[in-house]
Amino acid sequence: MRRPSERAAGWRQTPVRAAGARVRRFTPAQRWVHRATATLMAVCVLTAGCLYLPFLAELVGRRALMVTVHEWSGLLLPAPLLLGLASRALRADLTRLNRYGPHDRRWLRSALRRGSDRPAGKFNAGQKLYAAWLAGAVLVMVGTGLLMWFTHLAPLLWRTGATFVHDWLALALIVVIAGHVWRAYGDPEARRGMRTGTVDAAWARREHPLWEPEEEPERRVG
Numbered sequence: 119m120r121r122p123s124e125r126a127a128g129w130r131q132t133p134v135r136a137a138g139a140r141v142r143r144f145t146p147a148q149r150w151v152h153r154a155t156a157t158l159m160a161v162c163v164l165t166a167g168c169l170y171l172p173f174l175a176e177l178v179g180r181r182a183l184m185v186t187v188h189e190w191s192g193l194l195l196p197a198p199l200l201l202g203l204a205s206r207a208l209r210a211d212l213t214r215l216n217r218y219g220p221h222d223r224r225w226l227r228s229a230l231r232r233g234s235d236r237p238a239g240k241f242n243a244g245q246k247l248y249a250a251w252l253a254g255a256v257l258v259m260v261g262t263g264l265l266m267w268f269t270h271l272a273p274l275l276w277r278t279g280a281t282f283v284h285d286w287l288a289l290a291l292i293v294v295i296a297g298h299v300w301r302a303y304g305d306p307e308a309r310r311g312m313r314t315g316t317v318d319a320a321w322a323r324r325e326h327p328l329w330e331p332e333e334e335p336e337r338r339v340g
Contacts, residue, residue: 141316
């Protein structure tokens with residue numbers, strides 16, 4: 119197996135066949151999972167705002183309906199990913215997100231120092247950490263939400279603790295997701311990749327130099 123530096127060099131030596139050539143980054147199934155999860159998360163956040171913020175509660179009213187929508191959208195949050203596991207491409211990406219190498223440590227060190235040496239495969243170290251944190255947070259949110267929903271599952275002390283964790287973790291989720299959206303807003307090509315499935319080859323070579331060699335035979339389009 120070639121070392122990451124060798125794979126990066128191979129990518130740099132791979133000619134772009136034509137100006138504006140594009141590389142396939144995500145399949146329709148992967149994009150569907152992302153959109154469905156984002157939609158459910160947005161519903162969770164909006165309904166939570168209607169339950170906790172007085173001005174939104176007064177504006178929307180119908181608190182019982184907001185509670186029901188919030189509960190079910192939260193309970194269904196893992197569903198798109200579970201259904202998406204039928205996709206081989208999605209399973210492959212989950213494996214990539216779960217693997218860390220020396221280049222990821224270099225990326226993190228460079229990011230902390232605001233440097234430009236940020237080697238990355240299909241996903242950089244920041245994206246891997248975000249995905250891992252989000253997966254754990256969603257599981258905790260679902261678990262604490264179930265304790266709050268089905269009050270007979272645990273004693274009062276547990277339910278009180280679950281409410282505390284649920285509320286503060288929800289705030290942390292909002293902050294982290296806002297950061298994710300802000301980063302995506304600053305990178306139009308990354309957004310285009312999630313929207314259309316393909317990205318500019320030059321962008322992929324610049325931002326993810328360790329990714330292209332292992333993907334190139336089946337990913338080059340245009």
